[in-house]
Each structure stands twice: as structure tokens, then as C-alpha cells.
Amino acid sequence: MKRFIESICKTFNCDKTRLLDIFWAIQEKYSYVPQKTLDLLSHKLKLSIPELKDTLTFYHFFHQKPSGKIIIYVDSSAISEIFGLNKIISSFEQELNCKMGEVDPTGQFGLFKTPCIGMSDQAPAALIHGIPVGKLTTAKIKKIVADLRKNILPKVQIKNKVQLRGPVLFEKHNVGESLDLLYALTPDQIIQEVEDSGIRGRGGAGFSTGKKWRFCAEQKEKQRYIVCNADEGEPGTFKDRYLLTKNPTLVFEGMILAARAIGANQGLIYLRAEYKYLKGHLQSILDQMQLQNLLGNQILDIPNFDFHIRIQLGAGSYVVGEETALLESLEGRRGEPRMRPPFPVEQGYLSKPTIINNVETFASVSKIIKNGAHWYKKFGTSSSPGTKLLSVSGDCAHPGIYEVEWGLSIRQFLKLVGATNTLAVQVGGPSGQCISLKEKNRRLSFDDLPTGGSMMVFSKKRNLLNIIKNFVQFFQDESCGCCLPCRAGNIVLNEQMHAILSSEAAEVDLQRIQNWSKIISASSRCGLGQSCTNPMISSMQAFPEIYKKNVKAHESLYRPFDVENKTVAYEQVVQLHEKES
Amino acid sequence: MKKKVNITIDGKSISATPDDNIVEVAKANGVYIPTLCFYPDMGKCLGTCRVCTVKWKRHHVAACTLKVEEGMELTVQSDELKDLRKALVELLFVEGNHFCPGCEKSGDCKLQALGYELQMTVPRFHYRFNNRIIEYNSKKILFEHNRCILCKRCTHKFKDSKGRRVFFFKGKGCHLEVEMVTELVDQLNEEQVDHLVELCPVGALLKKGKGFDRPYGERKYDKTPVGQTTETHPKPSTKKHKGLL
Ligand SMILES: Cc1cc2nc3c(=O)[nH]c(=O)nc-3n(C[C@H](O)[C@H](O)[C@H](O)COP(=O)(O)O)c2cc1C
Ligand code: SF4
Numbered sequence: 061m062k063r064f065i066e067s068i069c070k071t072f073n074c075d076k077t078r079l080l081d082i083f084w085a086i087q088e089k090y091s092y093v094p095q096k097t098l099d100l101l102s103h104k105l106k107l108s109i110p111e112l113k114d115t116l117t118f119y120h121f122f123h124q125k126p127s128g129k130i131i132i133y134v135d136s137s138a139i140s141e142i143f144g145l146n147k148i149i150s151s152f153e154q155e156l157n158c159k160m161g162e163v164d165p166t167g168q169f170g171l172f173k174t175p176c177i178g179m180s181d182q183a184p185a186a187l188i189h190g191i192p193v194g195k196l197t198t199a200k201i202k203k204i205v206a207d208l209r210k211n212i213l214p215k216v217q218i219k220n221k222v223q224l225r226g227p228v229l230f231e232k233h234n235v236g237e238s239l240d241l242l243y244a245l246t247p248d249q250i251i252q253e254v255e256d257s258g259i260r261g262r263g264g265a266g267f268s269t270g271k272k273w274r275f276c277a278e279q280k281e282k283q284r285y286i287v288c289n290a291d292e293g294e295p296g297t298f299k300d301r302y303l304l305t306k307n308p309t310l311v312f313e314g315m316i317l318a319a320r321a322i323g324a325n326q327g328l329i330y331l332r333a334e335y336k337y338l339k340g341h342l343q344s345i346l347d348q349m350q351l352q353n354l355l356g357n358q359i360l361d362i363p364n365f366d367f368h369i370r371i372q373l374g375a376g377s378y379v380v381g382e383e384t385a386l387l388e389s390l391e392g393r394r395g396e397p398r399m400r401p402p403f404p405v406e407q408g409y410l411s412k413p414t415i416i417n418n419v420e421t422f423a424s425v426s427k428i429i430k431n432g433a434h435w436y437k438k439f440g441t442s443s444s445p446g447t448k449l450l451s452v453s454g455d456c457a458h459p460g461i462y463e464v465e466w467g468l469s470i471r472q473f474l475k476l477v478g479a480t481n482t483l484a485v486q487v488g489g490p491s492g493q494c495i496s497l498k499e500k501n502r503r504l505s506f507d508d509l510p511t512g513g514s515m516m517v518f519s520k521k522r523n524l525l526n527i528i529k530n531f532v533q534f535f536q537d538e539s540c541g542c543c544l545p546c547r548a549g550n551i552v553l554n555e556q557m558h559a560i561l562s563s564e565a566a567e568v569d570l571q572r573i574q575n576w577s578k579i580i581s582a583s584s585r586c587g588l589g590q591s592c593t594n595p596m597i598s599s600m601q602a603f604p605e606i607y608k609k610n611v612k613a614h615e616s617l618y619r620p621f622d623v624e625n626k627t628v629a630y631e632q633v634v635q636l637h638e639k640e641s
Numbered sequence: 642m643k644k645k646v647n648i649t650i651d652g653k654s655i656s657a658t659p660d661d662n663i664v665e666v667a668k669a670n671g672v673y674i675p676t677l678c679f680y681p682d683m684g685k686c687l688g689t690c691r692v693c694t695v696k697w698k699r700h701h702v703a704a705c706t707l708k709v710e711e712g713m714e715l716t717v718q719s720d721e722l723k724d725l726r727k728a729l730v731e732l733l734f735v736e737g738n739h740f741c742p743g744c745e746k747s748g749d750c751k752l753q754a755l756g757y758e759l760q761m762t763v764p765r766f767h768y769r770f771n772n773r774i775i776e777y778n779s780k781k782i783l784f785e786h787n788r789c790i791l792c793k794r795c796t797h798k799f800k801d802s803k804g805r806r807v808f809f810f811k812g813k814g815c816h817l818e819v820e821m822v823t824e825l826v827d828q829l830n831e832e833q834v835d836h837l838v839e840l841c842p843v844g845a846l847l848k849k850g851k852g853f854d855r856p857y858g859e860r861k862y863d864k865t866p867v868g869q870t871t872e873t874h875p876k877p878s879t880k881k882h883k884g885l886l
Contacts, residue, residue: 108805108809108822108824108825109822110808110809110811110820110821110822111806111809111822113809113811113820114809114810114811114820117810117811117812117813118810118812118813377813394810394813399685399686399688399706400706536814536815537814538814539813539814539815540813540814541791541812541813541814541815541816541817542689542791542793542810542817543688543689543690543691544689544690544691544729544732544733544736544790544791545691545729545732547736547791547814547815547817548732548733548735548736548766548815549732550814550815551769551815552732552766552767555767572765576728579724579725579728579729582694582701582725583691583694583701583703583725583729584691585688585689585691585703617767618765618766618767623762623763
């Protein structure tokens with residue numbers, strides 16, 4: 061063991077920013093991170109054990125006790141839930157002979173839950189030893205477990221169901237095509253073109269990409285970095301998975317263009333642990349691009365244009381998708397969002413100016429540079445130019461990937477995806493909005509209904525409250541805990557949701573949810589806490605009748621303390637005393 | 642010397658130096674913004690308790706993270722904000738297990754003082770009665786986790802003589818807790834221990850061998866309301882450790 065720890069420390073140069081890689085290496089060998097390895101690491105890296113645990117315990121893919129040689133993570137997203145999560149869990153429990161959250165008697169298998177693994181188009185799904193398997197049924201599980209017992213792992217088979225090929229990302233593209241213009245365009249012209257296109261970030265926040273690049277280019281510090289956010293954590297999205305499996309060069313080209321634009325020589329892709337199975341594939345593409353002189357030193361023989369891309373694997377955490385938390389994680393720490401300012405463009409990775417963009421943003425930029433801003437602006441609306449990849453899941457005839465122009469109405473959307481008997485659409489995942497068909501004339505755009513891509517459709521046969529409860533639970537589990545309102549507030553909201561579902565809530569509880577949500581979202585530190593109240597609030601707005609129907613109790617569980625009433629005896633004594641004296 | 646700019650807080654005009662911290666600027670001008678995790682003169686603020694939330698334009702922001710900018714118009718004392726702060730303090734009271742009458746820090750505790758100040762009587766939320774531990778392994782510090790508010794003061798604002806962090810986080814979300822490096826804590830000298838105990842705004846980090854040194858009624862917040870007291874930041878000394886017990 062000692063020699064092993066020494067060798068991995070050597071591989072990573074005893075670099076503390078590579079702690080995640082080090083833990084992964086240890087876990088790969090021992091299938092968990094034994095205390096003994098921490099002792100050795102502590103010695104080697106000159107970090108105390110609590111300091112190592114500071115990082116280790118933040119990520120739920122790292123285990124500190126034996127958790128099975130083969131770990132099965134069942135996707136517990138709302139979409140999995142409506143497609144029979146409970147049945148799937150019992151099947152696994154039965155086949156493996158252990159309970160959820162436990163290791164089987166042989167110590168061979170571990171069974172755990174995990175939030176959305178980016179397979180909502182093939183729900184219910186699970187990660188089996190890192191390999192995603194969709195459309196699970198009892199029979200399929202039987203077969204999988206039987207195979208596992210014979211040491212046969214499932215094959216990696218990602219079925220990307222592309223339902224609508226749009227005009228931008230699906231336009232024919234030869235590898236490296238967008239880089240042809242690198243000779244002709246100055247860095248400033250690249251930024252100008254991106255700015256002119258009006259493209260806004262595809263990861264959710266929708267900040268102008270051109271502006272972001274320009275801010276970064278204007279920094280004094282010359283050492284700069286490009287980071288691609290491939291954490292795709294929002295439940296219900298899988299469009300980055302599509303791009304990374306089918307068209308990764310488009311994403312890498314975007315990163316190379318960004319590097320040229322701001323003069324960066326190192327790029328990083330933060331790949332969520334759920335997509336670990338893509339790492340080898342992506343690395344081989346990167347290697348190929350290096351051979352083609354599209355990466356590495358003197359790219360395309362342009363003097364002094366060096367750019368390298370490294371893939372950093374995450375370890376299971378939704379909040380790490382928040383850009384500053386992502387930076388913390390890239391530096392080998394807990395994924396807690398940083399305080400802003402400074403913004404990443406000023407002080408990002410290793411405190412140097414850094415551009416962070418979503419996978420789809422980089423891919424779109426490649427097309428913008430290839431075909432020009434003018435071409436790009438032909439699609440979409442004036443305030444939201446271009447197209448958007450949607451990950452469609454839930455109750456519709458055609459779940460899968462769609463590339464649509466911004467400005468699509470919900471009515472058109474529902475028709476497109478073949479949704480009938482629809483109750484609600486969750487636009488933008490749990491952190492987005494839950495809308496009813498009354499709002500079907502609303503449009504997907506940054507000024508009406510923004511979406512990072514997650515589009516979940518729920519039909520009238522679903523219990524909306526269960527779905528919302530799943531979202532609230534998700535936020536409670538994924539809160540990093542470093543700021544109070546989100547850490548403690550989510551528990552309160554979850555408790556309220558539980559009360560409603562178990563008919564223990566009274567009318568007044570609905571008002572309380574509204575009031576408390578306002579406090580939580582107003583005072584939380586990062587986007588997670590600020591948007592964690594959205595599912596409840598937007599669904600209450602869209603479906604007041606559902607909530608009303610479910611508040612049954614006469615009296616709320618939350619009984620305000622009635623000071624007057626409780627101190628009657630005391631007051632009497634005081635009054636008596638006063639009278640007597 | 643930077644040029645002064647004008648800002649307003651609750652309508653009061655204040656002239657201030659750009660980039661100065663809003664909490665301190667407000668204080669210097671007689672406007673009190675309640676704070677809890679904030680500790681003056683300590684560089685980067687922690688931004689964990691959010692009690693100092695104020696309104697700027699249409700947004701809510703933690704004042705400790707804000708720097709003076711020309712023309713800022715801030716709201717500090719609206720009914721909405723007062724209620725928000727009170728709710729946050731209540732959340733802290735229900736999250737931990739705080740029994741003020743039995744606490745060594747009673748009267749010196751910032752959380753308790755804020756509770757009084759914001760006129761909190763009974764929290765609007767359910768008590769969680771979380772199961773937390775009391776850690777007594779260290780020779781120097783008794784760590785009462787029941788009272789810990791996870792403010793990050795000890796984890797991020799305390800270093801030992803060699804500049805090492807002594808406290809870390811463990812877990813995340815509602816399972817978050819603070820873990821101390823006992824061996825390093827045991828090497829702290831008396832002054833450092835005093836500083837550490839002072840740094841903890843509540844009664845979570847206590848000096849071993851010391852119980853109540855001043856009677857109730859004569860403690861920090863007993864006479865001066867929390868809004869008027871200043872937390873000072875003693876320079877951690879590098880004096881060799883003399884041993885405590
Ligand atoms: C809690 C939270 C999770 C996020 N998760 C992701 C994510 O998984 N992928 C992503 O690209 N952006 C995510 N974001 C948005 C990022 O913070 C950031 O805005 C984005 O990566 C910037 O890239 P863009 O401008 O290209 O969208 C998340 C934000 C928050 C607050
Ligand atoms: S809002 Fe939640 S996730 Fe964001 S910093 Fe606060 S506790 Fe962490």
C-alpha cells in the first residue's frame with residue numbers, strides 16, 4: 061500500500077490540486093478510500109487528515125468504507141421516479157440480496173442512489189461500475205446481476221436519440237473546420253465575432269459569451285485558462301452528453317478558439333463523474349487532435365500558439381457545476397462556491413483570469429466562427445439569437461435531443477415532442493420553472509422562459525407533488541452547506557412538502573412556504589440556494605388547486621408559540637403581586 | 642488616497658472611500674448592519690451566515706461582501722429585511738442545540754445577542770434536535786458541536802504559528818460539521834487558545850480548564866448591545882507555547 065501511495069503521489073507530483081485524481085486512483089485500486097491510505101497520503105502530501113477529508117467527504121462518489129467492488133448507482137431523479145424507480149430498487153435489492161445504501165453479504169456489490177445521471181431519455185437508469193444502463197426492467201436487472209456474478213460487465217451503449225437536427229450544431233462539420241480561420245482572424249476579431257453573434261451562455265445563467273471573453277482578454281495578468289463546464293448536473297439534461305459522445309471536436313475547437321482569443325495555453329474540461337465512461341473516448345479524440353496539430357505546441361504552425369487540454373474528472377456533486385465551485389474543485393478542494401467578486405474572468409483557476417463556458421456554448425462558438433455572426437443571428441430571436449439543444453424527457457412520445465431555435469413556444473414544443481394529456485412542463489430542470497398549459501404561449505428565450513436544456517414533461521396521470529418533493533429533496537441533498545439559508549432552509553421546505561404530501565399541512569402552511577422561500581432565495585449565496593425554491597413556488601403558482609386540495613389538516617404542524625396564552629399564569633401572579641403591594 | 646464617493650444607506654448620505662467594506666463604512670457613520678460571521682480587519686469575508694443581507698437596487702446582497710461604489714443606494718432597515726435577518730437567526734437556533742442558560746459563553750455569545758437584538762422570542766421553524774457530539778479529546782479545547790453555527794471563522798480565519806489551518810469541514814449540506822486537527826490544537830499557546838475562543842462567536846470552542854470567569858450581567862453583551870460593541874482582532878502571537886494544564 062505504501063508503495064502504491066508513493067507511486068500515485070509521484071504520478072501527480074504531490075500536487076494538492078490533483079487530490080480528486082489521487083482519491084480516484086486509490087478508490088480504483090481498493091474500491092474505497094481506506095483510512096490507512098489517508099495516513100500515508102497525509103505524510104506524503106504534508107496535509108493533515110482532516111484537511112484530506114475536507115475534500116474527500118464533499119463528493120458522494122468517494123467512499124470511506126468498503127462499498128462493494130462493483131458499485132451500482134440507481135438514478136433517483138424525478139423522471140426515474142415516474143418510470144418506476146421503486147420497482148427498480150426492489151429488483152436490485154432482491155437480486156443483490158442487500159438493501160439500498162448497503163453492501164451485499166459477499167462484499168462484492170454496493171447499491172446506492174444518486175441524482176440524475178444524464179440518462180433521462182432512457183429512464184429508469186443506473187450506473188453499473190460506471191457504465192450507464194437505461195430502460196431498466198426487472199428482467200433486465202436479473203440478467204445484469206447474473207452477468208455481474210460471472211464477472212461480465214454491461215457494455216457501454218449510449219443510445220443518443222436525436223429527434224430534431226437543427227441548423228447550427230447539426231450542420232455538416234469537418235474536424236478542425238472552424239480553426240481554418242485562425243490564420244485570418246486576430247484574437248480581437250474572434251472576440252468581436254462572438255460578441256456580434258449575441259450568443260449567451262448555454263449553461264443556464266445566460267451571460268453574454270462575447271462579453272465574458274472580452275473581460276478576460278482585458279485583464280492585466282497574462283497567464284490565463286479556459287475551462288469547459290461538462291458537469292451537466294441539472295436533473296433532466298443530457299445534451300452535453302450527446303455533444304461529448306457524438307461531436308466532441310466541435311467543443312474542443314470552441315475551446316481552442318477561446319484560447320486564441322484570450323491567449324491561454326492551458327484548457328481544462330471538468331467532466332462529471334457520472335460521465336466517467338466518456339473519459340477514454342474524449343482523451344483519444346484529444347490525442348488525435350494533437351497528432352493533427354490542432355492541439356499542443358504551435359497549433360497549425362501559428363507561432364507561439366500553444367494550447368493543451370486536460371480532462372478533470374469530478375466526483376459527484378451538483379453544486380460543483382456552479383462556476384466558482386467548479387474552480388475550487390479543479391484546484392482539488394471541496395466544491396464550495398466562491399465569493400464574488402472577483403469573478404472568474406478576473407481571478408479564476410489558480411487565481412488567474414479564466415473563461416468558463418458550458419459544453420454547448422463552446423460548440424456553438426465553433427459554428428459562429430466558421431459561418432459568421434451574421435449567419436448565426438438568422439436563427440432564434442433578437443434577444444436570444446441562435447439555437448438551443450434541448451434534453452427532452454418524461455411523458456412524451458419522443459424523448460431525446462432536439463436542436464430548436466430560441467423563441468419556440470411551449471405549444472409548439474409539446475407538439476414537437478408528441479406530448480398528450482400534459483399536466484406540466486418543468487422548464488430548465490428543478491432550478492427552472494414548473495408551468496401549466498395555461499402558459500403554453502410562453503416562449504423559450506432568455507427573457508421569457510430560459511432553459512439550460514432540461515425539459516421534463518409530466519402528464520395528468522402523475523402526482524405533481526411527488527415530483528416537486530423529489531426536486532426539493534435534491535436541493536437539500538446537494539446544498540454544499542456553507543451558507544445558512546440554503547443549508548437549513550431546504551430542510552424546512554422539505555419538511556413542509558412532506559407535510560403537504562402526508563395531509564398534515566393546513567392552509568396557512570402554503571403561505572409560510574411562500575414567505576420562507578422568499579427569505580431563502582433572497583439570502584442564499586449561490587445560484588443553488590437562490591433557485592432551490594423555484595419548483596415549489598412556480599408549481600404553487602401554476603397549480604394552486606393541487607396544493608389546496610392537499611391541505612387537509614385543521615391545524616398546521618407548525619404551531620406558532622402563543623406567548624400571551626402561555627404566560628397567563630405568570631401574568632396573574634404578577635398582577636396579584638402588584639395589587640398586594 | 643482614493644477620492645471619496647457618495648453613497649446612501651436608508652436615505653442617509655455618506656461619503657466613503659471606494660472599495661471600502663460596506664459593513665465598516667456603515668458602522669463608521671453610525672448605521673448598524675447586523676452581522677454574525679463577519680470579523681473586522683480580516684481580509685476576505687466569510688459570507689456564510691447572511692445575516693447582514695441588505696438590498697441594493699432590486700437585489701439582496703450580503704453587505705459584508707459588498708464594496709463601496711459611487712452612487713450606491715442601500716436599504717438596511719426595512720421591515721422585510723429585519724424579518725429576513727430574524728428568520729436567519731431563528732434558523733441557526735433550530736439547527737443547533739442552544740441552551741443559553743447553561744452555556745459558558747452566555748452573555749458573550751454573538752448569536753444570543755443577535756437573538757435578543759432582533760427580538761426573537763420563539764423561532765418560527767421547528768427545532769431539529771440534531772444529534773451532535775461534544776469533542777473532548779484535545780487537551781486545550783472543548784469542542785461543543787451542539788452550538789457550532791458553521792460560520793467558518795475557525796476554519797478560515799485561524800492559523801497556527803506555522804500558518805497552518807487547524808479546523809476543516811467534513812461532509813456537506815445538512816451533514817456539514819467542523820473537524821479539528823487535535824494535534825495542532827494541542828500545540829497552541831495560551832494566547833492563541835484565547836484568541837480562538839474569542840474568535841468563535843458562539844460557545845462551540847471553549848478553553849479547557851476555564852468555566853465561568855465573570856458573572857452574568859458583566860459580560861460582553863450584557864451592558865452594551867451587540868450593535869455597539871466592536872470585535873477586536875488580537876494579533877495571534879507566535880510566542881512559544883507554555884503549557885496550560
Ligand atoms: C448550482 C448550479 C449548478 C450549475 N451547473 C452547471 C452545469 O452543470 N453545467 C454548466 O454548464 N453550467 C452550470 N451552472 C452554470 C455555471 O455557473 C456557469 O454559469 C456556466 O458554466 C457558464 O457557462 P456559460 O456562460 O457558457 O453558460 C450551474 C450553476 C449553478 C448555480
Ligand atoms: S446557496 Fe447552498 S449551495 Fe450555494 S453556497 Fe449556499 S449552501 Fe452552498
